[in-house]
Every structure is written in C-alpha cells, then in structure tokens.
Amino acid sequence: MSRPSGLKSTLKKLPGFLFAVIAFLAPAASFAVPAKSRYDHYWLPDANSTYAPKIDGMFNTILWITMTVFVLVELGILYFLFKYRHKPGRKATYTHGNNKLEIAWTIVPAVILVFLAIFSNSLWSEIRDPAKFPKDAPVIRIKPRQFQWDITYPGPDGKFDTPDDINTINQLYLAYNSPIQIKLQAQDVIHSFFVPEFRIKQDAVPGMQTAVWIQPTKMGDFNIACAELCGAQHYRMMGYVHIVTPDSLASWLKSQAPEAPAPAAPAVDTTKAK
Numbered sequence: 001m002s003r004p005s006g007l008k009s010t011l012k013k014l015p016g017f018l019f020a021v022i023a024f025l026a027p028a029a030s031f032a033v034p035a036k037s038r039y040d041h042y043w044l045p046d047a048n049s050t051y052a053p054k055i056d057g058m059f060n061t062i063l064w065i066t067m068t069v070f071v072l073v074e075l076g077i078l079y080f081l082f083k084y085r086h087k088p089g090r091k092a093t094y095t096h097g098n099n100k101l102e103i104a105w106t107i108v109p110a111v112i113l114v115f116l117a118i119f120s121n122s123l124w125s126e127i128r129d130p131a132k133f134p135k136d137a138p139v140i141r142i143k144p145r146q147f148q149w150d151i152t153y154p155g156p157d158g159k160f161d162t163p164d165d166i167n168t169i170n171q172l173y174l175a176y177n178s179p180i181q182i183k184l185q186a187q188d189v190i191h192s193f194f195v196p197e198f199r200i201k202q203d204a205v206p207g208m209q210t211a212v213w214i215q216p217t218k219m220g221d222f223n224i225a226c227a228e229l230c231g232a233q234h235y236r237m238m239g240y241v242h243i244v245t246p247d248s249l250a251s252w253l254k255s256q257a258p259e260a261p262a263p264a265a266p267a268v269d270t271t272k273a274k
C-alpha cells in the first residue's frame with residue numbers, strides 16, 4: 001500500500017485541525033465579547049429577594065449531592081471497565097448479587113430523598129403557602145395577556161376596580177425591603193411571571209387566581225420574563241421591575257393617581273324658577 005501524498009494527507013487532517021482550533025477559540029472568544037447583559041455570567045443571577053438565598057442553598061445542596069453520586073458512579077464504571085477488561089482465557093463468572101450492598105444502596109438514596117423532601121417542603125410552604133404570606137403586605141394585581149403585563153395598583157382606597165386604580169403596562173414599581181403580594185390572573189392563555197433575581201416563577205392562568213409574595217433586597221431594575229410559551233411573540237413579552245425607595249414609590253404612586261373627577265354641576269332647582 002502506498003502512502004498518501006503530502007497534500008492528500010494534509011487535507012484528511014484538516015477537518016480535525018479546524019475543529020480543534022474552533023473548540024479552543026470559542027470559549028476564548030466568548031470572554032472577549034464585551035459584557036452588556038446582566039445575564040452574561042455562567043452561574044445563577046444575583047439573589048435579590050429575602051428567600052432567594054435559601055432557594056440557592058437548596059439548589060447547591062442538591063447539586064453537590066447529585067454531583068458526588070455522579071462522580072462516584074462514573075469512577076466505579078471506569079474501575080470495573082478496566083478491572084474486568086478482556087484477557088485471553090478469562091471467563092465470565094456468574095453472581096447472584098449481594099443483599100447487604102443492595103439494601104445499602106436502596107436505603108441511602110431513600111434517606112437522602114426524604115431529607116430533601118422535608119427540607120424543600122418547609123421552604124416551599126414559606127414561599128408559596130398563602131397562609132404564610134406576610135400579613136398586611138400591600139397587594140398588586142398583574143393580569144398578563146398576549147403579549148404584555150397589565151399591572152394594577154389598587155390606589156388609596158386599597159380596592160381594585162375602583163376609579164382610583166393606577167394602571168401600568170410592563171412597568172412594575174416595588175419598594176426596597178418591603179413585602180408585597182402579587183395576585184396573578186391571565187386574560188387569555190397561560191403565562192408565567194418570572195423574575196430570575198427574585199427566584200420567583202409562577203404561572204398566571206386564565207379563570208383562576210394565583211399569588212406570590214416578594215420582599216426585594218436590592219435596588220435596581222430587573223426584567224420580568226414570561227416563562228410560558230404563550231404564542232408567536234412570547235419572546236417579546238418582557239416587563240421591567242424597578243426597585244425604588246418606599247418614599248419614591250409613594251411619590252410615584254401619587255403622581256400616577258388619576259385626576260379627581262370634576263365636581264358635579266350644581267343641581268338647578270327648576271321648581272322655583274317658575
């Protein structure tokens with residue numbers, strides 16, 4: 001067999017060489033791109049609500065447990081692959097298993113899962129059980145529809161669907177470090193209220209009210225994303241949450257208050273005119 005010519009051999013190696021160059025340069029190029037978005041980091045976004053660090057704690061706990069199990073299992077596979085590799089003359093032996101080992105690897109994961117269930121359930125109810133929502137926290141109503149967030153503040157009377165309601169579209173203003181309840185109800189299809197920095201994601205369903213509460217712990221502007229595929233322009237369904245001081249929220253609400261209705265014209269007493 002003759003050796004391939006120099007050019008042929010180079011061409012054969014070219015795809016592999018290009019792949020290696022791209023694989024090496026792609027991560028480097030991504031670092032070179034100027035960071036414009038707050039979502040440029042590779043891990044979780046900042047944790048900016050009272051319960052966000054607790055959710056992250058649970059996430060990290062589960063991640064460490066599953067990562068440890070994953071590494072141990074993969075190491076075991078590699079070890080046995082190597083130990084029982086083919087050797088001339090070696091025959092397979094048949095085993096019926098090991099009861100002690102099987103009991104151990106059933107009980108240990110079961111205990112871990114029960115621990116995680118208890119751990120996550122108490123955190124879940126702290127965040128999602130309406131009975132545990134912060135009492136006296138003001139209520140805001142958000143009624144998303146294709147493809148926007150209709151936001152209503154109840155106004156000075158504290159009641160919805162009254163003339164002093166304050167309505168905004170896609171702009172949610174919340175007070176720093178103050179708890180707030182949000183009632184959600186979709187107007188058309190299912191949407192999902194998602195603010196990654198608060199670690200809150202809740203479906204808004206037509207014909208049914210759902211509720212969340214938040215206590216923001218950082219000033220600034222963050223995105224509200226719709227996390228439910230809700231139609232052709234789902235990707236554009238972006239709102240903004242602005243965390244401001246309680247004072248500036250109060251003055252903003254005041255500035256947004258609808259004009260007081262003009263006083264009714266004085267009644268004309270027609271009986272005396274005659």
Ligand SMILES: [Cu+2]
Binds near residue numbers: 192226229234
């Ligand atoms: Cu949507």
